[in-house]
Amino acid sequence: xxxxxxxxxxxxxxxxxxxxxxxxxxxxxxxxxxxxxxxxxxxxxxxxxxxxxxxxxxxxxxxxxxxxxxxxxxxxxxxxxxxxxxxxxxxxxxxxxxxxxxxxxxxxxxxxxxxxxxxxxxxxxxxxxxxxxxxxxxxxxxxxxxxxxxxxxxxxxxxxxxxxxxxxxxxxxxxxxxxxxxxxxxxxxxxxxxxxxxxxxxxxxxxxxxxxxxxxxxxxxxxxxxxxxxxxxxxxxxxxxxxxxxxxxxxxxxxxxxxxxxxxxxxxxxxxxxxxxxxxxxxxxxxxxxxxxxxxxxxxxxxxxxxxxxxxxxxxxxxxxxxxxxxxxxxxxxxxxxxxxxxxxxxxxxxxxxxxxxxxxxxxxxxxxxxxxxxxxxxxxxxxxxxxxxxxxxxxxxxxxxxxxxxxxxxxxxxxxxxxxxxxxxxxxxxxxxxxxxxxxxxxxxxxxxxxxxxxxxxxxxxxxxxxxxxxxxxxxxxxxxxxxxxxxxxx
Amino acid sequence: xxxxxxxxxxxxxxxxxxxxxxxxxxxxxxxxxxxxxxxxxxxxxxxxxxxxxxxxxxxxxxxxxxxxxxxxxxxxxxxxxxxxxxxxxxxxxxxxxxxxxxxxxxxxxxxxxxxxx
Numbered sequence: 001x002x003x004x005x006x007x008x009x010x011x012x013x014x015x016x017x018x019x020x021x022x023x024x025x026x027x028x029x030x031x032x033x034x035x036x037x038x039x040x041x042x043x044x045x046x047x048x049x050x051x052x053x054x055x056x057x058x059x060x061x062x063x064x065x066x067x068x069x070x071x072x073x074x075x076x077x078x079x080x081x082x083x084x085x086x087x088x089x090x091x092x093x094x095x096x097x098x099x100x101x102x103x104x105x106x107x108x109x110x111x112x113x114x115x116x117x118x119x120x121x122x123x124x125x126x127x128x129x130x131x132x133x134x135x136x137x138x139x140x141x142x143x144x145x146x147x148x149x150x151x152x153x154x155x156x157x158x159x160x161x162x163x164x165x166x167x168x169x170x171x172x173x174x175x176x177x178x179x180x181x182x183x184x185x186x187x188x189x190x191x192x193x194x195x196x197x198x199x200x201x202x203x204x205x206x207x208x209x210x211x212x213x214x215x216x217x218x219x220x221x222x223x224x225x226x227x228x229x230x231x232x233x234x235x236x237x238x239x240x241x242x243x244x245x246x247x248x249x250x251x252x253x254x255x256x257x258x259x260x261x262x263x264x265x266x267x268x269x270x271x272x273x274x275x276x277x278x279x280x281x282x283x284x285x286x287x288x289x290x291x292x293x294x295x296x297x298x299x300x301x302x303x304x305x306x307x308x309x310x311x312x313x314x315x316x317x318x319x320x321x322x323x324x325x326x327x328x329x330x331x332x333x334x335x336x337x338x339x340x341x342x343x344x345x346x347x348x349x350x351x352x353x354x355x356x357x358x359x360x361x362x363x364x365x366x367x368x369x370x371x372x373x374x375x376x377x378x379x380x381x382x383x384x385x386x387x388x389x390x391x392x393x394x395x396x397x398x399x400x401x402x403x404x405x406x407x408x409x410x411x412x413x414x415x416x417x418x419x420x421x422x423x424x425x426x427x428x429x430x431x432x433x434x435x436x437x438x439x440x441x442x443x444x445x446x447x448x449x450x451x452x453x454x455x456x457x458x459x460x461x462x463x464x465x466x467x468x469x470x471x472x473x474x475x476x477x478x479x480x481x482x483x484x485x486x487x488x489x490x491x492x
Numbered sequence: 493x494x495x496x497x498x499x500x501x502x503x504x505x506x507x508x509x510x511x512x513x514x515x516x517x518x519x520x521x522x523x524x525x526x527x528x529x530x531x532x533x534x535x536x537x538x539x540x541x542x543x544x545x546x547x548x549x550x551x552x553x554x555x556x557x558x559x560x561x562x563x564x565x566x567x568x569x570x571x572x573x574x575x576x577x578x579x580x581x582x583x584x585x586x587x588x589x590x591x592x593x594x595x596x597x598x599x600x601x602x603x604x605x606x607x608x609x
Contacts, residue, residue, distance in 0.1 A: 139576045144582055151586060156593040157606055163586045167515060167524060170579050174532050177572065178508075181538050184565075246544050 002046065005057035006072040006128050009043045009082060010138075012036050014121035017114045026109030030097055033113040034246045037093040040086040040124060046268040048079040054482065058130075065149050066130070067191035073130030073165060077483040081127045081257045084338050088249040088345050089120050095349055095458035103240045104152055116246070119145040131197075132180045132190045132266075135258065136173065139222070142254070143169045146247055150239040161234035168231045172221030179214030182207045183266075192266055199270045208272045211265035215262055223255035225319060226289030229312040236308035241352025244304060248311055249345035253337050256318055260334075263322075264487040281322030287318030287417055294424035300432065303361045306428055307347055308388060313421065314340045317402060322419075324405045327484055332401030335480035339386070339394035339469065347383040350376050353451030353459065358444075363431065368441025372448045375456055377436045378461045384429030386466045389422050393470040399479065500541035507534035519599040525583045532576045539572070545564040588603065 006171040016036040051057055051074055059072040074082075093116070104112050122142025129135050147169070151162035184190055186207045187198040202208060217228075224232040233265040236244045267273035290313050297309035318340070320351075321333025353376045354369060355361050386393035389400075399418060406414035450456070469476050495542075500578045507530055514527025543565035551560040587597055 137571060137575065140579070144578055147582060147586070151589065159586060159590050159593055160602055160606070163521065163583070163590065164581050166579065166586065167528060170528055171512070171515070171531070174535055177535050178538060178570070181535065184539075185542055190568075 002050075004052075004059070005047050006057060006074055007061065008042060009047065009128055010072075010121055012039050012067075013117045013124065017117040017121065020110050020114040020117065024110055026106065026113070029110040029113035030093075030100075033093050033096075036117055037086065037089040037120065040120065041083075041090040044079070044082040044086040044124075047074050048076075048083045048479075050074075051076050051079045052479075052482070054486070067189045067194035069129040070134050071191055071193075071385060072128045073193065076479070076486050077261070077361070078127045078257065079406065080334070080338070080479040080483050081254065082124055082427050083479075084253065084341055085120070085127065085250045087124050087152070088246065088341055089465070091461055092242060092246045092249075092345065092349070092460045095245075095352070095455050098454045099242050099352050099356060099453050100240070103154055103242075103483055108152065110238075112149070115145045115148045115152075116242075118142075119149060119246070123250050126254050127257060130192050132183065132192055132195065133177075134190075135192075136177050136180060139173055139176065139258075141193050143173060143222075146243075146251060149243040149247070150235050152243070153238045153240050155238045157234065158238035161231075161238045165231040165235045168221055168228075172218045172228075175214045175218030175221070177218075179211040179218060182211035182214065185420060186211070192261065196266045196268065199266065202270065205272045207265075209276075210269060212267060212273065212276070216259075219255055219259045219262070223252045223259065223319075224312055224315055224359045226285055226286050226312060226316060228292060229289070229293070232312060233305050233308040236311065236348075237302055237305040241348065241355050244308075245348035245352065246347050248308070248348055249341040252315055253341055255321075256315070256337055260322060260330075279323050279325055281320055283414070286316040286323060287414075287421075289313055290320070290417065290421040291424070294421050294428065297428045298424065299401035300428075301362050301364070303363060303366070303432060304351055306431070307344065307351070310425065310428060311340075311344055313425075314344070314387070316421075317398070317418070320414075321398075321402050323407065324409060326405055326408055327481075327488055328401060328408055329405035330484035330487060331477070331481045332398055332405050334483050335401060335473075335476050336398035338476050338480065339398045339466075342394055342462055342469065343383050343386040344464050346459060346466055347380060347387075349455070349459035349462060350379045350383065350451075353455050354457070356451060357448045363435050366445070367435055367439035368437075368445050369448075370436035371441050372445060373450050374468075375460070379460055380432060380436070381429075383466060384432060386470070388425045388429060391470075392467060393471075394466050394476070397470055397473050401477075500537065501565065504534050504537045504541070507531070521587045521597045521599060522584070524599075525580060525587070528583070529576065529580055532572070532579070536569045536572060539569050 013036045016032050020032055054076060057074040061070040069190060098108060100112055119142050122138045125138030126135055147162045147166045151159055183195060186202055187195050189195050191197060221228045236248055293309045293312035297306045300306040318333045318336050321329045323337060351361060354366060358365055386395035389395040402418055403415045511527045511531030511534060515524050518524055545559055545561050545563040548559045548561035549557045551563050591597050594605055596602055
């Protein structure tokens with residue numbers, strides 16, 4: 001049984017989705033969704049324990065040995081990611097019950113949970129698979145279901161956001177397939193580990209270079225790297241609250257993993273990759289994301305949109321860490337991936353509580369919300385502090401490592417850039433503080449109550465996790481460090 | 493290795509660029525999806541064409557044949573076609589809902605309605 005954990009990780013949520021559709025019942029679908037999410041968390045924990053010592057789990061689908069069959073290959077890098085995704089999913093799904101009831105028409109509830117399970121299966125599939133084409137299929141499974149999830153938003157602008165995401169997401173995925181196709185033509189294999197070995201021996205560099213370019217652009221679209229982030233703010237702002245929290249915490253993170261996997265493992269061994277000026281390009285784009293997206297966030301009227309732009313900026317920190325190329329930098333990038341998922345998950349879950357009570361999430365409607373929803377508002381402030389990177393929150397841990405990595409390289413100006421862009425985060429987080437605590441509540445706001453417990457408890461669990469992992473970094477830094485070491489193995 | 497011997501690649505590149513151009517240049521949401529489909533179709537050709545060997549047969553072991561075509565690209569593209577159909581179907585479904593919500597399938601008209609609101 002335990003030897004089948006890698007495939008069960010994907011198959012359990014994948015099978016749950018059609019069952020939910022057949023049963024056509026919202027409450028049963030929710031129970032099913034909770035059970036598969038928790039099962040996924042248990043499986044992920046089992047896998048993480050198995051590979052934590054640096055060993056490798058290789059699962060052969062249908063017992064076909066790689067590189068002929070599809071191989072699911074778990075090392076500490078994707079085990080860490082799978083743990084993160086299923087952790088977020090397990091928390092979000094408990095929260096979803098109340099929020100979905102308020103935001104989605106009753107007759108569509110079972111479809112919502114089916115799409116959620118599919119999306120989860122796709123994201124987990126991307127993480128565990130060791131096959132480039134299988135990865136594309138899972139990428140599309142998760143993308144198509146997330147387009148549907150976004151389109152379920154109450155505001156009609158959610159439809160246009162989903163449509164734009166569909167167009168850009170499909171272009172991204174298609175670019176990825178073109179890249180994989182070129183690599184397949186060049187190496188004759190789709191197994192990522194096998195591809196890495198063969199790429200090192202390839203003589204012609206033109207197709208590999210083209211493949212690198214297509215995969216970089218394709219995946220950058222999916223991970224919303226500045227300036228390919230245009231789909232993200234609207235998609236996050238108008239999607240149902242649960243969907244925003246879930247996607248913000250998982251979807252872009254998985255894409256970053258794919259990029260790291262290709263850069264460090266597949267292309268890592270080839271001289272063609274090392275000859276490209278990748279670091280300057282990525283550092284420039286990351287800095288642009290950190291400053292421009294943070295500055296744009298300051299001027300938003302919609303709180304969800306504000307934090308969506310902040311997500312684009314935070315993705316910049318992750319890619320910055322990865323592009324520094326050192327162990328410390330990569331550790332910082334990966335730990336920020338984990339920490340930001342917790343922070344943004346917590347923030348969007350709490351904002352969902354406000355959306356439920358107020359009905360809208362615009363700054364002019366939530367003045368004085370701190371008086372009537374003290375727990376929710378205080379949670380958002382704590383999450384905001386973590387975004388800024390105040391000590392004793394997770395945001396501090398990752399930014400500390402990023403700054404260390406820049407100082408290791410001797411790039412003082414980069415360290416200043418990291419701190420400087422965090423100052424922009426102070427400004428946009430302050431906008432919420434000002435609206436929530438320093439304005440008199442309007443008559444409508446004064447009548448409101450605190451968000452229901454079934455939403456507050458999961459959201460606060462995430463907030464507390466933000467503080468806990470800011471103090472005890474054994475799991476996060478340990479996992480991220482092991483993942484970074486695994487990615488850098490065989491290089492330098 | 494001449495320009496003519498690579499004609500399948502030229503067709504692929506033409507389809508990809510034409511498809512992307514339609515996606516970017518057209519404001520009609522259905523036409524955008526048409527362009528997206530053409531773009532995806534170009535990838536099918538990119539995979540399938542190199543799998544074909546002149547004189548090659550299906551990969552069934554037989555003493556009469558020595559040259560086999562590669563079957564793997566066909567299988568991959570069968571999957572990619574399914575993905576493409578699903579994307580197109582979902583895209584069109586979204587356009588139907590957009591038409592119901594806004595009464596238009598022109599991108600600029602829809603965005604203008606949201607700006608005024």
